Amino acid sequence: GQNIDQPTEMTATEGAIVQINCTYQTSGFNGLFWYQQHAGEAPTFLSYNVLDGLEEKGRFSSFLSRSKGYSYLLLKELQMKDSASYLCAPRDNYGQNFVFGPGTRLSVLP
Amino acid sequence: DSGVTQTPKHLITATGQRVTLRCSPRSGDLSVYWYQQSLDQGLQFLIQYYNGEERAKGNILERFSAQQFPDLHSELNLSSLELGDSALYFCASSVSGATGDTQYFGPGTRLTVL
Numbered sequence: 001g002q003n004i005d006q007p008t009e010m011t012a013t014e015g016a017i018v019q020i021n022c023t024y025q026t027s028g029f030n031g032l033f034w035y036q037q038h039a040g041e042a043p044t045f046l047s048y049n050v051l052d053g054l055e056e057k058g059r060f061s062s063f064l065s066r067s068k069g070y071s072y073l074l075l076k077e078l079q080m081k082d083s084a085s086y087l088c089a090p091r092d093n094y095g096q097n098f099v100f101g102p103g104t105r106l107s108v109l110p
Numbered sequence: 111d112s113g114v115t116q117t118p119k120h121l122i123t124a125t126g127q128r129v130t131l132r133c134s135p136r137s138g139d140l141s142v143y144w145y146q147q148s149l150d151q152g153l154q155f156l157i158q159y160y161n162g163e164e165r166a167k168g169n170i171l172e173r174f175s176a177q178q179f180p181d182l183h184s185e186l187n188l189s190s191l192e193l194g195d196s197a198l199y200f201c202a203s204s205v206s207g208a209t210g211d212t213q214y215f216g217p218g219t220r221l222t223v224l
Contacts, residue, residue: 030209042112042200042215043153050210087153091209096166098143098213100153 004101006088011107012078020073020104022088033089034062034073037103043087046073075106083108113137114203114216122222128189131219133201135182139214141165141207142184144176147218148197159184160207191223 003025012018024032031050035043049055049064049071061074073086088101113136123129135142144156146169155168159178170176173191178184188195198218204211 033212040198040220042217044112045212045214048210048212093209095207095209097168098155098158098166098209100155102152 004088004090004099006086006101006104008102009105009107011109014078014080014108014110016078017074017076018078018106020075020086020088020106022071022073022090022101024069024071024088024090024101026069026090026092028093029066030091030093032062032064032071032091034071035087035089035100036084037087038084043100046086078108080108080110082106112214112216114201114214116199116201116216116219118219119217120220120222122224123191124224125191125193127191127223128187129191129221131186131188131199131201131221133184133186133203133216135184135201135203136214139203139205140182141204141211142178142182143202143204143213144170144184144186145200145202145215146197147200148194151197153200156186158207165207188221193223196221196223 005023034046037043047062054063085103087103115134141160143158146154156170158166176186200218202213202215
């Protein structure tokens with residue numbers, strides 16, 4: 001199975017930077033996804049990391065360390081619309097269970 | 111708009127009843143996934159289909175079943191409904207169904223069981 005740990009809630013101020021961490025345990029690692037989900041809406045794809053390092057995409061960056069079973073999502077220049085849950089989703093090679101982490105609920109305050 | 115469509119948007123029914131949720135994948139995607147998300151719960155993977163065949167099974171109850179048709183749309187059937195089945199049900203699709211595929215989610219069907 002896969003154990004995925006994320007902080008339950010985080011709060012940050014508009015314009016600030018926030019880092020959302022995810023630790024996981026999985027065998028046969030095959031990449032890690034981050035999704036954003038606004039309350040009551042569908043998850044939307046943010047990033048996919050399969051190699052170690054930082055991938056930058058506009059205001060959002062995602063980092064992966066396979067040896068540590070660790071990833072983070074970095075959100076810069078926070079906007080009110082970034083208030084949402086952020087789901088970490090590691091993938092294994094077996095393709096039998098598509099698990100998502102419990103999500104981190106981010107609140108961006110003015 | 112992800113390109114994945116789901117109907118209906120909302121469904122209200124009574125315990126013991128049976129409902130069918132429908133999903134149409136993005137154009138060109140061969141794989142469909144079903145997820146359940148209860149209030150304040152995470153996304154729970156139910157089942158995956160690829161080109162009409164079941165490929166992976168998650169925490170799907172025996173009262174639930176699904177299929178993918180030749181035109182690639184999929185249906186999730188929920189029977190003998192219980193109060194605890196009230197949830198958002200999402201369908202997602204991807205190109206090939208590989209574990210590294212990006213999944214694109216539909217808007218969901220909100221099921222309320224009274």
